[in-house]
Amino acid sequence: MKLQRKNRLRALSFGAIAVSGALALTACGSDNNSGGNGGGASASANASNIKCDNAKGQLLASGSTAQQNAIGQWSKDFMAACSGVQINYKGVGSGAGIQDFLQGNTAFAGSDSSLKPDEVAQSKKVCKGGKAIDLPMVGGPIAVIYNLDGVDNLTLDAPTLAKIFDSKIKKWNDPAIAKLNPKAKLPNLAIQAYHRTEDSGTTDNFTKYLKAAAPSDWKYSGGKAWQAQGGQSAKGSSGVAAGVKQTNGSIAYDELSYAKGLQMAQLDTGASKPVALTTDSASKAIADAKIVGADGDLSLELNYATKAEGAWPIVLVTYEIACDKGNKADTLPATKAFLKYISSDDAQAGLANQSYAPLPKEIATKVQSAIDGLS
Amino acid sequence: MSDIMTKNPRGTDPLARPGVLAHRRMPRWAPAGIAVAAIAVGTALGLALGLSSKIQWGLIALILFVLGTYVITAAVEDRRQAKDRVVTSAVWACFVVAVVPLYSLVETTIAKGAKMINGNFLSHSMAGVLSNDTGGGVYHAIIGTLEQVGLASLIAIPIGVFTAIYLVEYGRGKLAVAVTFFVDVMTGIPSIVAGLFILAFWILVLGFSYSGFAGSLALVILMIPVVVRSTEEMLKLVPNELREASLALGVPKWRTILKVVLPTALGGITTGVMLAVARIAGETAPILLLVFGNPMINNDPFHGTQSSLPFYIYEQYVLGTEQSYDRAWGAALVLIAFVMILNLVARGIARWKAPKTGR
């Protein structure tokens, strides 16, 4: 027994060391990453324009991955100016974002599509005395990216795109593609069309475009889930971009901000010449949209079949979703201050650097006044 | 053994070839010789046919080697020996085939992860680091993993050990049978199903929000059966004489279990527990559903969201940039190191305190 006891003592002391070690460890980490990271975008806005309004605490938000990069940059700038606030935006997808919000787990949600009527009804539970409203915030141009050695300027139109993504066109040297690109040397190579694994607003908007612009070639009903069969799938906007980057002969639809370093196709929309995607050409298409939300809600309806000169029709608008009344008291100041900042001209102007399309002026103004009214 | 004899009388009876006391044997260098010849012919064929892939050369050489071994051995010795040699090479091939990917896995992780490991990586969180920035670290994920796994252990170990005590020391009748059966059932629960249950119960019905603790609860479900099983095995190894001696001295049963049975089995139980901890430390799926993830340090597992090492690896993988892949490999190395150390410690304890009554 003596031996036993000694061993037990030793085991106890091991435990004590482990626990105290763990405790000591909790004290030595750091959230400060300001040094050392030279890559990507650096702080874009000057901090003096950010009004903190006594905002404090942790702001939890989740939703669309399409606006993740924009929110990431904005929260970095915002937290640099308002040291009392921590903003944690997790790109889980719009659906989960809305779920999180409706269960009262987050202060606001980011979503690629506006709320459905039953979701608005459900929101009355978390928004005491009010309801959830859509605030358009970021315009997301959707690029058609591809990876094809030796072909730099690819032009496609809606019917061809629809056929490619429906596996009706399987080779790059298909006559339909050749007709649109008389000068290009198209290889006899299999087309690998990537789509999103999970449900996504990007898929929703891309297929809405195909349906609106090529109704006879895209027969699917549309929605966030990819319905066509065949093709490759990848998880998340970044997964799609990574897949295209790795595979010669691939094509995909993806948000412009993920298209860095990849080839982008031009679109023959029926305008006098093919449209290339830039944040400007996307903003032109968003300016064509009209507000359809009522009662404080600002959801937009886009015109996908637009033939306007220089307008890139495949865009999505991502919203922030918050309560018009009855936001949680402890996060309200931070929510308001942060949303106010990101809808400001400064913050919106910075979007173009990150390949997002800023909101048109008149819409932005309405969003700002709606945010002022949040309570 | 008689049925074996009737099944294969020719093969097992050395007297089948009367008059031969010793078989002719191949020289010891024969396999090496055949291998060299096969490789040479394979290369020659590859060159002659203009096959571009070196793997095809190798395959040709391999097939030649197997065929050659069989034919030559069959000629020199006999068919039985030939078959034996072919099987020997097949078993060696199994070993090589299995070691290659496993080696590659470890090698890749170390090669890509080692360059990320430094003080900065281990002591910083991902706060404010965009996906294509360099820098950032795993500190918050390490804290998350330690706390979630620690909490899960605090809950699962007592329940698991007491259940095992019940099964070994008290359990009789229907309840014990049911418990034994359901421990088996629990062992097979896929981790994502455990995550879904906690989601349905803790978050959707009871209305709690995401937290490290919610993740711990799912890990508890995965951990309990492992703890019960290993503890049960160890308690069964404790000789009955010890219990009887203690009881005969008038020691109450609970003190007997606490002071005699458990200490005797302590080494084995610790090993089982540490292996269980190592297993749940690598779980991703429940964390994905329950802990939400958080780029910043949160030392409080009960309030607010956390990260964890497996979750962090997945998150960085999904981001898909060069920089985030690097971080994913770095975190993978940290996680493997953590799990391996736990394993080694567990095995060390097992060896140090191996029950004397073992086989």
Added chain:
Amino acid sequence: MEITKETAPPPPAVPAAAAHGRRGVTRPGDRIFSGLSRGSGILLLVLMAAIAVFLTVRAANAISQDHGNFLTTFEWDANTTPPVFGIAVLLYGTLVSSVIAMAIAVPIAVGIALFMTHYAPRRLGGPLAYVIDLLAAVPSIVYGLWGALFLVPHLQGLTSWLDQYLGWTVIFDQSNPGTAPRNLFTAGILLAIMILPIITNVSREVIRQVPAAHEEAALALGATRWETIRMSVLPFARSGIISASMLGLGRALGETMAVVTVLSSSDKLTAHILDPGGGTFAANIASHFGEATSLGRDALIASGLVLFVITLLVNGAARVIIARRKEYSGANA
């Protein structure tokens, strides 16, 4: 998987229970202690019941609102109105990837187990067993990361080769040659690598327990090493190897992260295992969870319940085989 180690347990300490009851006097300490341990057992049962009930209730809610047939529908559109979802593709993908994994892993695992017990030089066998033990502990997300970033690009060659030379078998035909191998076949290979250590470990334990006398008898009759293994080792170890494989299968069926990272999933059911597409239960839950509405979550829970039942059956079968083997060897010992 240490739990399944065959330790030939001595009969449980029933005689020790004499202190309890009989005399009618129970000390408070004893009552508390036995209460605690019985309570833990009951808690465990309650937990299992709760899991079954919660999953079933949620699943029933989802299935009642399904506008497709839950068993035969291919699509997984649980978030649209009307919701249409079914498990046909998931069931098929889960089974196919697991079958591929088993077809690759079981022979190799048995080979390694034999290598470690019968063929390897003694100096190599010990450390090797150790390494395989450690590999069983590598977290699945690490396998997933390695699979996606290393295995997939390196399998391109093999995939094209199979398509070119074995394409006529239909299974190995790629409808679009040159497609990146993010398919059920790759998922199967990765799963095989993952379950290899477990099957090897358990098989090795079983093979080690083959009584030396059996082998010596065969050797004494002049059998070659292979004949010894075939006649005395494998028959004795067969049921143990089968149950080891079932445990591996159970793990392959429920594996999430490794499949999520390497499989390019879609609502497609095809015999061409080299074509991208298909899906598994666990991977489908992990990747659709993000965008799921509340009904969508219930639908995923329903698919989780199916997975739960399948793994239950597989594990149950493994246990039954192990239990039978115990009786068998007990009679012979």
